[in-house]
Amino acid sequence: MTTVLERSPGSEAPPPSSSPLTTDARGRRRKATDVTMRVLVTAAFLVALIPLISLLYEVISRGVRMLSWEFLSTDMQGVFGDMTSGGILHALLGTVQITALATLISAPIGLLAAIYLVEYGKGRLARVLTFFVDVMTGIPSIVAGLFAVALFALLVGPDYRSGLMGAIALSVLMIPVVVRSCEEMLKLVPNELREAAYALGVPKWLTIVKVVLRTSLAGIVTSIVLAIARVIGETAPLLLTVGIVTQVNTNMLDGRVATLPVFAYSQYSQDALGVGADRAWGAAFVLIVLIMLLNLVARFISRRFSIAER
Structure with missing residues (x-):
């Protein structure tokens, strides 16, 4: 015998829960960690570019003058x-x-x-x-x-x-x-x-x-x-x-x-x-x-x- 459960007329479907990554404490902590790591990686990349750009600038600015x-x-x-x-x-x-x-x-x-x-x-x-x-x-x-x-x-x-x-x-x-x-x-x-x-x-x-x-x-x-x-x-x-x-x-x-x-x-x-x-x-x-x-x-x-x- 099959029993069919029907929803009562006054009941409504529960609202979809928000993403746990932005609501609970663990989700906020993960998001903050992600942002922090992105900033650190970007900063490390920019710091690594400083000597490279400086070297290229020095070589090009001084070397091109001699090029003939x-x-x-x-x-x-x-x-x-x-x-x-x-x-x-x-x-x-x-x-x-x-x-x-x-x-x-x-x-x-x-x-x-x-x-x-x-x-x-x-x-x-x-x-x-x-x-x-x-x-x-x-x-x-x-x-x-x-x-x-x-x-x-x-x-x-x-x-x-x-x-x-x-x-x-x-x-x-x-x-x-x-x-x-x-x-x-x-x-x-x-x-x-x-x-x-x-x-x-x-x-x-x-x-x-x-x-x-x-x-x-x-x-x-x-x-x-x-x-x-x-x-x-x-x-x-x-x-x-x-x-x-x-x-x-x-x-x-x-x-x-x-x-x-x-x-x-x-x-x-x-x-x-x-x-x-x-x-x-x-x-x-x-x-x-x-x-x-x-x-x-x-x-x-x-x-x-x-x-x-x-």
């Missing part, structure tokens, strides 16, 4: 004292050459190591490799320079200096960054894609080349560019390995090579209040522009080759 075709197309050969002539051509070319050579050394080694750790690495060898990658990530840059100097002193001689030495020093700093970043990008590839390729009878090495690397290509390129940005402004290892010269040297196997960080350091240390300081600010501005261009190129490559954009 003469400054970019001449070197420091024959320039001495308070002469206002001279430029950064030799340092700019040296930075590009040494960084490119370091990338050619680091990118294949780092990528292959990341592939091993993700696709093949198991057991003690993988754990040891991961441990040393983590250790190398945090080593001071001066240690990388000392390593390159000691290595070439044993192989060639203590007086040997070349762009190759600087590239080796920078590659010591780049390799762990490339390994760790590429490893994370390869881990983002879904296992279903690998299993689908295996189900079709595709060998593992071909699956890695055609499926895994193509899927993560955008992230890998970004990882390599981040590694370049990590080392392109290093001064200590290049000061030890390649030093500073006043003219262009395109031979990476012999002779000292000028670079933008070392050039800025050398000019500022020689004349902190005169034209040397102006040249240092100009070199710093060009270095920042180089890093910005690298990031723009990385974004273009990422969008061009990203699987998700197709």
Whole structure:
């Protein structure tokens, strides 16, 4: 027997209760905490922007004044004292050459190591490799320079200096960054894609080349560019390995090579209040522009080759 409960004519539905987040004490406390945390996060963000904006303002305001075709197309050969002539051509070319050579050394080694750790690495060898990658990530840059100097002193001689030495020093700093970043990008590839390729009878090495690397290509390129940005402004290892010269040297196997960080350091240390300081600010501005261009190129490559954009 079914009993039907009917509402009495005089009864009315109770009014909907207000949100507990605004009525009771706990709700008001949560709302106040939320507002407080938003204010703190916003304030921390603004405080973090202060040194960044200040740095950019100083570099741009002081560096743009030195920017000219003469400054970019001449070197420091024959320039001495308070002469206002001279430029950064030799340092700019040296930075590009040494960084490119370091990338050619680091990118294949780092990528292959990341592939091993993700696709093949198991057991003690993988754990040891991961441990040393983590250790190398945090080593001071001066240690990388000392390593390159000691290595070439044993192989060639203590007086040997070349762009190759600087590239080796920078590659010591780049390799762990490339390994760790590429490893994370390869881990983002879904296992279903690998299993689908295996189900079709595709060998593992071909699956890695055609499926895994193509899927993560955008992230890998970004990882390599981040590694370049990590080392392109290093001064200590290049000061030890390649030093500073006043003219262009395109031979990476012999002779000292000028670079933008070392050039800025050398000019500022020689004349902190005169034209040397102006040249240092100009070199710093060009270095920042180089890093910005690298990031723009990385974004273009990422969008061009990203699987998700197709």
